[in-house]
Amino acid sequence: MLVKTYGYAVYGIEALPITVETNIGKGINFFMVGLPDSAVKESHQRIKAAFTNTELKFPRKEITINMAPADIRKEGSAYDLTIAVGVLAASEQILEEEIADYLIMGELSLDGGLRPIRGALSMAIKAKEQGFKGFILPKQNAREVSIVEGLNIYGIESITEVVGFFNKTIDLDPFQYVADDDAYDCSEFAIDFEDVKGQENVKRALEIAAAGGHNILLVGPPGSGKTMLAKRLPSILPQLTLEEALETTKIHSVAGLVGENRGLLTTRPFRSPHHTVSDVALVGGGSNPKPGEISLAHNGILFLDELPEYKRQVLEVMRQPLEDRVVSISRAKMSVEYPAGFMLVASMNPSPSGNFYDPNDPNSDPEYIVKRYMNKISGPLMDRIDLHIEVPAVRFDELAKGPKGETSFTIRQRVMETRKIQEERFKNIPKIHYNAQLHSKLIEKFCRIDEIGMAMLKNAMDKMGLSARSYARILKVSRTIADMDSSQGIAAHHIAEAIQFRSLDKNNWLE
Numbered sequence: 413m414l415v416k417t418y419g420y421a422v423y424g425i426e427a428l429p430i431t432v433e434t435n436i437g438k439g440i441n442f443f444m445v446g447l448p449d450s451a452v453k454e455s456h457q458r459i460k461a462a463f464t465n466t467e468l469k470f471p472r473k474e475i476t477i478n479m480a481p482a483d484i485r486k487e488g489s490a491y492d493l494t495i496a497v498g499v500l501a502a503s504e505q506i507l508e509e510e511i512a513d514y515l516i517m518g519e520l521s522l523d524g525g526l527r528p529i530r531g532a533l534s535m536a537i538k539a540k541e542q543g544f545k546g547f548i549l550p551k552q553n554a555r556e557v558s559i560v561e562g563l564n565i566y567g568i569e570s571i572t573e574v575v576g577f578f579n580k581t582i583d584l585d586p587f588q589y590v591a592d593d594d595a596y597d598c599s600e601f602a603i604d605f606e607d608v609k610g611q612e613n614v615k616r617a618l619e620i621a622a623a624g625g626h627n628i629l630l631v632g633p634p635g636s637g638k639t640m641l642a643k644r645l646p647s648i649l650p651q652l653t654l655e656e657a658l659e660t661t662k663i664h665s666v667a668g669l670v671g672e673n674r675g676l677l678t679t680r681p682f683r684s685p686h687h688t689v690s691d692v693a694l695v696g697g698g699s700n701p702k703p704g705e706i707s708l709a710h711n712g713i714l715f716l717d718e719l720p721e722y723k724r725q726v727l728e729v730m731r732q733p734l735e736d737r738v739v740s741i742s743r744a745k746m747s748v749e750y751p752a753g754f755m756l757v758a759s760m761n762p763s764p765s766g767n768f769y770d771p772n773d774p775n776s777d778p779e780y781i782v783k784r785y786m787n788k789i790s791g792p793l794m795d796r797i798d799l800h801i802e803v804p805a806v807r808f809d810e811l812a813k814g815p816k817g818e819t820s821f822t823i824r825q826r827v828m829e830t831r832k833i834q835e836e837r838f839k840n841i842p843k844i845h846y847n848a849q850l851h852s853k854l855i856e857k858f859c860r861i862d863e864i865g866m867a868m869l870k871n872a873m874d875k876m877g878l879s880a881r882s883y884a885r886i887l888k889v890s891r892t893i894a895d896m897d898s899s900q901g902i903a904a905h906h907i908a909e910a911i912q913f914r915s916l917d918k919n920n921w922l923e
């Protein structure tokens with residue numbers, strides 16, 4: 413007897429339909445065809461053990477499993493349940509009639525229990541699109557996919573439950589999404605900008621970065637509050653839209669990082685990989701590819717604390733995704749893509765000793781040492797960072813008795829206003845939502861400055877010895893500053909402020 417069951421393969425963050433055909437014929441044998449990898453092939457053993465331990469019969473006949481289409485590689489152990497249900501139906505241990513209405517995925521353990529799978533959210537969205545009535549999957553994944561409406565979600569604990577469900581001997585209730593324990597509310601943050609005393613200049617820079625989506629580098633001595641400030645950045649970014657939340661959750665789901673009790677991600681991700689991170693962990697990949705940190709940070713922030721400590725070659729692999737906002741990972745058969753639209757926030761000390769360079773201070777590092785330290789970070793990477801800001805140490809009296817700062821809530825209101833102006837300006841330009849995304853052609857179009865502004869910019873660049881690459885950065889940042897001012901044109905004082913944020917280009921620190 414031939415039975416069809418349905419599952420999905422996940423490539424990048426897209427789910428592709430897979431049909432599992434199970435045929436039982438004369439003889440004793442087990443064949444599995446249709447490009448399964450070794451983990452899929454091993455499901456034979458897991459299913460056999462699970463059946464034995466739950467008093468189901470593994471047929472002593474010739475079983476042929478075909479996974480179609482044959483040109484898509486099937487990876488991992490999530491097809492165990494799809495195949496097991498096929499075998500059970502083909503050997504008439506369960507009723508076949510309703511099986512085609514359900515997407516069935518899950519990894520079996522030897523005792524018949526189920527283990528969570530990766531990519532369940534992408535699968536659920538696709539299942540809804542394809543008109544499946546329900547999705548049978550491990551209980552641990554139920555919450556994660558419950559956001560998808562119009563699809564019955566059955567989170568199950570063991571193969572016995574699936575048998576009972578199809579044989580109608582037990583009633584399973586679809587998983588109910590409880591709205592108020594996972595409210596779609598992005599305004600809750602444990603940390604707030606009001607805790608940061610002083611540092612008005614740095615806060616202003618962070619607000620500009622948030623308003624225009626610019627990458628930013630914080631440079632300052634140890635203890636000046638760089639880490640503290642960076643961690644507060646998500647609290648002033650605009651709330652995630654539902655679409656963004658879904659996309660980011662899909663990526664976390666593919667990485668297997670959505671916990672049992674978590675549904676949709678409600679706050680922008682803040683990822684801060686340690687400086688020992690490998691290139692695969694940072695950008696993604698591996699033999700059974702997973703998204704890396706840059707994709708987990710999609711729609712949020714990637715924070716690289718102590719930037720010069722990272723291996724140069726690891727940072728270099730980030731260059732292409734920083735430009736394209738997506739990362740392609742080449743595989744033997746096909747390449748997979750993961751979204752990687754993140755804001756890069758980096759921090760570093762200004763010199764190996766940790767202090768700003770001061771030619772008059774005999775204790776500070778000599779200039780050539782500082783230069784060598786700065787140049788641990790390549791020019792092309794530095795090129796992709798729009799704002800550099802010096803974070804001075806806060807004086808003790810300011811820390812001790814200074815008033816509380818502005819709240820994140822207030823700052824975020826302004827950021828959202830500025831984002832609205834940008835959305836409106838770029839509404840007819842595909843894939844551009846905010847100023848940081850502008851490339852050279854669009855900079856020419858949208859960041860025009862008048863002759864007075866141009867003369868001032870040229871003068872400042874010459875005097876300060878700013879490199880040519882700062883030019884485009886300054887224009888983009890001045891566009892954001894003008895937007896924060898609700899100004900149509902870019903005025904000289906907007907440019908003047910933007911120039912201040914190129915401190916590392918000054919004095920030719922960077923080669």
Ligand SMILES: Nc1ncnc2c1ncn2[C@@H]1O[C@H](COP(=O)(O)OP(=O)(O)OP(=O)(O)O)[C@@H](O)[C@H]1O
Nearest residue numbers: 607608609610611633634635636637638639640806
């Ligand atoms: N402006 C500030 N307002 C309030 N507290 C501050 C401020 N700056 C620093 N602190 C306090 O100092 C601590 C150290 O700051 P933080 O770790 O962010 O410094 P850092 O610049 O990242 O240092 P390092 O280079 O050593 O990593 C913070 O946890 C905070 O308690």
Ligand SMILES: [Mg+2]
Nearest residue numbers: 638639640717
């Ligand atoms: Mg720090």
